Amino acid sequence: MLIVAALGGNALLKRGEPLTAEAQRTNVQTAAKSLAKLVHDGHQLVITHGNGPQVGLLALQGAAYKPEEAYPLDVLGAESGGMIGYMIEQEIENALGHDRPVATLLTQVVVDRDDPAFKNPTKFIGPVYDKTEAESRAAAAGWHIAADGDRWRRVVASPAPKEIPDMRVLKLLLDQGVIVICTGGGGIPVLRRNDGSMAGVEAVIDKDAASALLARELKADALLLLTDVDAVYRDFGTPEASPVRKVTPEHARKLDVPAGSMGPKVTAACDFADSGGISGIGRLEDALDILAGRTGTLITKDTTKNS
Numbered sequence: 001m002l003i004v005a006a007l008g009g010n011a012l013l014k015r016g017e018p019l020t021a022e023a024q025r026t027n028v029q030t031a032a033k034s035l036a037k038l039v040h041d042g043h044q045l046v047i048t049h050g051n052g053p054q055v056g057l058l059a060l061q062g063a064a065y066k067p068e069e070a071y072p073l074d075v076l077g078a079e080s081g082g083m084i085g086y087m088i089e090q091e092i093e094n095a096l097g098h099d100r101p102v103a104t105l106l107t108q109v110v111v112d113r114d115d116p117a118f119k120n121p122t123k124f125i126g127p128v129y130d131k132t133e134a135e136s137r138a139a140a141a142g143w144h145i146a147a148d149g150d151r152w153r154r155v156v157a158s159p160a161p162k163e164i165p166d167m168r169v170l171k172l173l174l175d176q177g178v179i180v181i182c183t184g185g186g187g188i189p190v191l192r193r194n195d196g197s198m199a200g201v202e203a204v205i206d207k208d209a210a211s212a213l214l215a216r217e218l219k220a221d222a223l224l225l226l227t228d229v230d231a232v233y234r235d236f237g238t239p240e241a242s243p244v245r246k247v248t249p250e251h252a253r254k255l256d257v258p259a260g261s262m263g264p265k266v267t268a269a270c271d272f273a274d275s276g277g278i279s280g281i282g283r284l285e286d287a288l289d290i291l292a293g294r295t296g297t298l299i300t301k302d303t304t305k306n307s
Helices: 021-040 052-065 073-095 131-141 167-175 207-218 262-273 284-291
Strands: 002-007 044-049 102-105 108-111 123-129 144-148 151-156 161-163 179-182 188-192 198-200 222-227 232-234 242-244 278-283 297-299
Touching: 002 021, 002 207, 002 284, 021 044, 021 073, 021 284, 044 073, 044 167, 044 207, 052 073, 052 123, 052 151, 073 102, 073 179, 073 188, 102 167, 123 131, 123 144, 131 144, 131 151, 161 207, 167 179, 167 207, 207 222, 207 262, 222 262, 222 284, 232 262, 262 278, 262 297, 278 284
Parallel strands: 002 044, 002 222, 044 179, 102 179, 108 188, 222 278
Antiparallel strands: 108 161, 123 151, 144 151, 188 198, 232 242, 278 297
16 A cells, blocks of 8 residues: 555654754654554555644744844745654664665645635744743744644644645655655645746645645555544543544544644545545554554545444
8 A cells, every 4th residue: 555644743742842853853763663564564655744843943043043034934844844854764764674765855835825824824833832922922023823722832824735746756756666755844835936937935834734635646545644642532522532433534524623633634634535545543653553443543435334
């Protein structure tokens, strides 16, 4: 099977951990061991990942130098994609004993210049703050901020991904048996000009939405959205909460799930499953078991039994 595995934030940085290279490296090593099991089981693998904390930190570092000369988010997205891709690439190679090629591809993703997300920033990036500090930083830097649980973070525009122009290069790599790390952080957001040329835009694309688009365009067999939650839950946050094990896209879209966390994953999983593939959501360390239906949540059109 061709599998697109999307690594959630926990693959790189758990909530409360310092934004250090050492902390991220330790988490990536755990992710690599889980993903290596998919490869050893005979599957072809494409890996995507988030970058919210990292791209936010890079923005802070740039502002500390010369705020008026800070790099735009598309450039920071490319920078974080290279940094994170390097770590994942190296640890996957180590986990597989360097017996097959692995490559990181900086991936441009086209968005619509008229996307309403540009007027309604919702994508969390950077560290978390208490409300007072967040408001102070927002006032000084012109940020938009929003509550993230009991803390506050910067939010930026998150337009929907429309096209992956680097698909031709990606397919060439896959044809040669390369394990590809791509579409990091949802990809580098770009606009297509009227003359066909492209230019970066100030935004961060949702990783799960971009991963679903990638999986559809590759005609992948499965999309795994790997996080720190063991499954999608019905009646989440209540005493009646129970895991959803197997469900159709139609029924999955009716589930009441947290909009800021599990919501985008369920939407992305349903979008891919609508194309005929299998979508799985669950814990990073359970990747192979999710695919086999032993744990996690599977979303597929081919099931007639919803649990």
